[in-house]
Amino acid sequence: MSTTAAVGTAPVRAPKLKTSAMIASFADPGQKTAPAPFGHALAAAAEADPRIVGLTADLGKYTDMHVFAEAHPDRFFQMGMAEQLLFGAAAGMAEAGLVPFASTYSVFAARRAYDFICLDIAEPNLNVNIVGGLPGLTTGYGPSHQATEDMAIFRGMPNLTIVDPCDSVDIEQAVPQLAASEGPTYLRLLRGKVPTVLDEYGYTFELGKAKVLRGGRDVVFVSSGLMTMRALAAAKALEKHKVDVAVVHTPTIKPFDEETVLAELAGDRLAVTLENHTVVGGLFETVAGALVRSGQSRRVVPIGLPDEFLDAGALPTLHEKYGLSVDRIVAKVLAELG
C-alpha cells in the first residue's frame, strides 16, 4: 500500500503528494503488475473469434484499446468523441453479426450514453460489451471523471451483466467469457499497469460466480473490484491483531452469486462489504437486498465511497480520506470488533 505519505499516517516531513493525474496507478510500489491486460486479452480473444471488433470514443489509448487496434487494425473502429454514436453504432454492429467491445470512461457510458445502451443494446439483448475506464475512485480528476455511481446506474438496467474485476487475472480471464456470453456486459476496466494479485489464491474467474479466496473465523469480507486487493491486504494486516478474516470476491455484480455469498454470511462473523463505489446502489445494497430477500436479518458494515461528490487530488490521499485504504479498513474493523 502506498499510503505511507497519506494524511493521518504521514511523517511530519513527508512531501505532500502533488499529482492529481487523470490516470493514476493504484498499484503498490514494487507490486507485480501486468501491462494493459484488457487490450492483450481482447487481441487474443479476437484471434479465436472472428466476430470480435473494437470501438472507442477518442479514448483508445486510455482504455488499453490501442493494443487491440495495433493487433487488429481492420477490426478497430474509431467513433470520435461521440458516446451516443459509440453505443448506437455498437448495437448496429451487433445487429450485423459482430461482437463489439466498446470503450470509453465509465462516467460517459453510464451518465451520457445511458439511453443508447438501454434501448439499443440491452432491450434487444445484444452481445455488446461495454468497457468503462476509471470506475469508482481511480482518478484524481474530480466528479467529471470519477464514476462513483456507475454500478448504481447500471444495476437497474435489465439484461445487463456487470463485472467489477480485481486485477489482471480477473480481466484476462473475463474478456473471452464476456465475448462468449449472449447478452450485453459492462466491464469496470482497470487499465495501464494493473496489479496481479489473484494468481496466489488458486483462483479462476467464472462469470456469475463469487469465490472464497481465504477463510477466517472472526470476520467475512465481501468485496469486488480493486477493493478485493485491499481486502486481502487488510486481512493479512489484521492477522497481527489476532483477527482472522475470510475474503469472498464477487467480481460479477449482476447477476449476483447470492448462493455463495449468503452461505458465507450465515454465521455470526462480522460482515463487511468493500467496494470502489458509492455505498448507494452498489455491492453493499446488492448484498443487503439478497440477505433480506432470503429472510436473514443481520448487520453488515459497508466500506465504500460516501454519498458525496468527491475531491480532486492524489489517489493515495483520496483513498485514505474516503476510507478505501488498507489502514482505514483495518481501523474500521478493529473499531467494529471493539
Add this chain to the structure above:
Amino acid sequence: MTTPTLEPRTAASPAQRRAAVEAAAHRIRRHALFMGEVQGQGYVGQALGAADILAAVYADQLRFRPEDPEWDGRDRFLLSTGHYAIGLYAALAEAGTIPVGELETYGSDGSRLPMSGMATYTPGMEISGGSLGHGLTIAVGLALGLRHRGNPARVFNFLSDGELDEGSTWEAAMGASHHRLGRLTAIVDINALQADGPTEGVLRTEPVADKWAACGWRVFRVDGNDVGALLEAFDAAGSGADGTEDGDGAPAVVLCDTRVGRGVPLLETREKAHFMRIEEHEWALCNEQLDAGWAAKNEEGNA
C-alpha cells in the same frame, strides 16, 4: 458467415415503376386509415404524409424477402420514429411481410403491431424506435458491420425533421461521413411539425440541406409526395453507393418535404397537430376522400 450478393433490380421503365409505387402508396394510405379507425386514434397524419416515401422504399428500392424477414442479404430499413409504426405496418402489409388481415390488431393487447414500433414484436421491424435520435447511430454501426463482413446490403434510416434537434443525429452524421458509408441513405421526413407545434417555432432546423452537406453527405431535396422525384433521388443515392466496389463513398441523405395528412383533404387542411384527432364519423369521409382523389388521379392519367 455467407456473403450475400446483390440481386438485380427489375428493368421496368420509369413510368411503370412510378405507377407501381403510386398504387402501393394508395394501398398503404388505405391500410393506415384502417388501423387508425380500429384504434380511433393514431399518427395517421404522419403515415399519410410518409406513404409515398414508404411505397418508394418497399415497392421499388429495398431488396428483401417477405417470407424471410431475417434474410442476411436484405437491405435494412431502420425506422427511428417509433410513432410512425402505423405507416411501416401498412408498408409491411403491402410488402407481404405481415398479412393484411393482421392490421386490425394494431395497438391491441397481445398484438405484434404495438403503437410504437419495436423490433422484438414485428417481423421486418429492424430496430425499436421511439427514443428519438437513435436510428442513425445504429444505422452507422450496421453499415460499418455489413461492409466489414463484405455484405453489400444498403442501410436506410427513416428519421423525422424533429430528430434533427437531437445531438446524437449529428454525431452519427459526422461518423457516417468520416467512415465513408456510401451504402447508407438517410431519409428525412420534413413535415415541419413537432409535438409542440411547427418546427420553425420549436427549434429551427433550416437550412437543413446545408447542414448535411457540411457534414460531408450527398444531399437530395425533393417533394416527398412526388413519387417520380423520390425514385430519382433514391436511384441517385443508391448508384453513388453501388458504383464503388466496397461501398466506400459519401453517405446520401434524401430530404423529403411532405404534407401531413396527404391524400385526404379533410386532414391536409385541418389545423396542424402532431397527434391528430379524428371523430368517429369522420373515418368514412376520410376513406371516401382518399378513394376519390385516387380515382381522379387515375382518370387524369388515362386522359
